[in-house]
Amino acid sequence: MLELTSLTKKFGSFTAVDDISMNIRAGDIYGFLGPNGAGKTTTIKMIATLLKPTSGTVLINGIDAHRSPEEAKKYLSYVPDQPFLYEKLSGMEFLLFVSKMYRMGENEAADSIREVSDIFEVRPWLNKRIEDYSQGMRQRLVLAAAMLHKPRLIVIDEPMVGLDPRGAETFKEQVRLVAKNGTAIFMTTHQLSLARDVCSRIGIINTAKLVYEGSIEELSGDGVERLEKRYLELTS
DSSP: OEEEEEEEEEETTEEEEEEEEEEEOTTOEEEEEOOTTSSHHHHHHHHTTSSOOSEEEEEETTEETTTSHHHHGGGEEEEOSSOOOOTTSBHHHHHHHHHHHTTOOHHHHHHHHHHHHHHTTOGGGTTSBGGGOOHHHHHHHHHHHHTTTOOSEEEEESTTTTOOHHHHHHHHHHHHHHHHTTOEEEEEOSOHHHHHHHOSEEEEEETTEEEEEEEHHHHHTTSHHHHHHHHHHHHO
């Protein structure tokens, strides 16, 4: 579903991402971990076609994302760590706007909006302007919008920002459900407990290079403490 081959990004003489290759399959929940400045967000922006690689390729559902971006993005949802929202729109207007970007029919959009707004418990707020939303409610709305068109690949940068414990648990449950139905999830997080709870596979990047890739069981063994220890060893 997502294949990166020798992906590299340079800014002048600085290499932000150095020759990364990975293959995320349908149904994978892939945790992309690493310290600040390691290259996580740069990698995600290349996947989402917001940055052009210096070299290497990004394939989404077999489509070259940088040669055919519109075609590739039909299968993609991207949630940045600081998502932009149109403050003067209501939640409903924002979700309708997203549905039209993906060329969803009126009935399909209405059914999907009803479904995702119930899942993320934002329906009571849909007629209010986004400027009146709390940070956690904004994050719920963004996650609902990301799942609106039932993408085959969801890329999320720090998904738990602003979520209260209930919202965090809802996110975990929904991620597991969509992965079970064949959607691939690629997410960055600094919360190792989240990676342990939901991820099936882990990649760790440090100083622009992929230093580990494997199953969560191989890395963490029987608990989060071992995961923390191995993570610190690999990123020291």
